[in-house]
Amino acid sequence: MPFERRVSLPDEMTTTQLGRALAGLLKPGDVFLLDGPIGAGKTHFVRSVIQARLERQNRIEDVPSPTYTLVQTYDDGTLELWHADLYRLTSPEEVIELGLDEAFGIAVSFVEWPDRLGDLVPPSACRLAFSYEGDGRQVVIEWDRARLDEWMSSFAAETAST
Numbered sequence: 411m412p413f414e415r416r417v418s419l420p421d422e423m424t425t426t427q428l429g430r431a432l433a434g435l436l437k438p439g440d441v442f443l444l445d446g447p448i449g450a451g452k453t454h455f456v457r458s459v460i461q462a463r464l465e466r467q468n469r470i471e472d473v474p475s476p477t478y479t480l481v482q483t484y485d486d487g488t489l490e491l492w493h494a495d496l497y498r499l500t501s502p503e504e505v506i507e508l509g510l511d512e513a514f515g516i517a518v519s520f521v522e523w524p525d526r527l528g529d530l531v532p533p534s535a536c537r538l539a540f541s542y543e544g545d546g547r548q549v550v551i552e553w554d555r556a557r558l559d560e561w562m563s564s565f566a567a568e569t570a571s572t
Contacts, residue, residue: 412537413555415562420546424569425451428549429458431565435557436463436489436518441532443524446540451547455538456493456520460484463491481508483517490517502528 419425436459444452457473463486464471473482475495484491492513496505505511505527513519514532524531536553551558 412552413558415551415558417549417551417562417565418543418546419451419540419548422451422454425454425547426458427568428565429455430462431568432561433459433462435561435564436491438489438516438518439514439534441514441519441535442521443527443531443535443537444520444522444540445524445538446549447542450540450542451549452522452538452540453495455540455549456522459520460486460491460493463489481510492517492519494519494521496521496523496526499523499526502526502530505530 417428419428442456444456446452453475460473461471464484467487469486471484473484473493480496480498481492481494484493490513492510494508494510499505510519510521511530514530521527524535524537534554536551536557539550539552541548541550551561553561
């Protein structure tokens with residue numbers, strides 16, 4: 411059973427800090443499933459993670475939403491990062507056509523609208539459920555306790571440095 415943590419995201423900067431904190435902890439095979447309504451912060455979060463990874467290579471790159479391309483890939487020199495938006499897919503077979511199921515084993519994968527995966531959801535995936543909370547947002551994260559504790563410690567350090 412995964413461990414759960416609720417994080418308040420009162421502004422975009424906090425969402426960015428949460429993503430930057432995760433960026434240093436990524437490992438090949440990590441899969442992040444992002445649920446939530448349009449505009450809840452899913453793409454902003456992923457963009458923050460990817461940009462933080464690329465900055466380590468002194469690269470500044472636009473990280474657009476993959477809404478129309480379905481998948482955007484990035485190579486930061488040590489990891490391949492996949493960002494998928496499955497909103498427009500209608501069946502898990504389309505996920506296989508994209509090669510996303512293979513990426514789950516070798517890359518770091520961020521999947522928006524993961525309900526489209528059907529039975530292809532990796533059992534060790536981290537789940538992030540974004541939602542609106544008053545004037546801000548929140549995310550409920552479910553993941554392995556040790557990895558989640560490490561992330562939250564890194565997040566605390568990231569927020570303390572600003």
